[in-house]
Amino acid sequence: MNVIADFLLAAGAFTTAVYCLVLARRLKRFTTLETGMGGAIAVLSAQVDDMTKALDQARKSAQSSSSGLEDQVRRAEAAAARLDLILASLHDLPQQPPPDEEMAEDRRLRFVRRRPDRSGMRAAE
Known part of the structure; x- marks a missing residue:
């Protein structure tokens, strides 16, 4: 046993x-680093580092774009306020009577077509 x-x-x-x-x-x-899972982990780690750097750059770019847009929005709001003021002052002007139709017809542009002067040209012999 x-x-x-x-x-x-x-x-x-x-x-x-x-x-x-x-x-x-x-x-x-x-x-093994070359062929096995260690290599895959090393590659993924490098990609994570690259993506982190790209994300930081994108964040900085977005912040600068955001500050630029905020500045443009402030300028646009100031311009809109000025335009509102100008429009309000235009309401205070007296109304002008509409132009007569005869005057409107006289003001129309007319194009006249003229033929070139051919008296200076000689006929082919």
């Missing part, structure tokens, strides 16, 4: 040793 127990214990130890060897090889392949 002891022999069978020793044999089973030795078989279990051998199986455990083989299992540990297989796991060690898999772990070594998993963590």
Whole structure:
């Protein structure tokens, strides 16, 4: 009975040793930087750094654009206030009578077409 127990214990130890060897090889392949998961993690880490830098640049650009837009909005509001004041002052002007239709017809532009003077030209001989 002891022999069978020793044999089973030795078989279990051998199986455990083989299992540990297989796991060690898999772990070594998993963590290699060139081909395994370590390489993928390194690439992803570099991409995260690049994206962080791009995000910071975009944030700075958005802040400068926002301040520029705020300045333009302030200027537009000031111009609108001036236009409102000008329109209000135009309401105070007296009304002008509409122009007569005859005067409107006289004011129409007329185009006259003239033929070129051909007296200076000679006929082909």
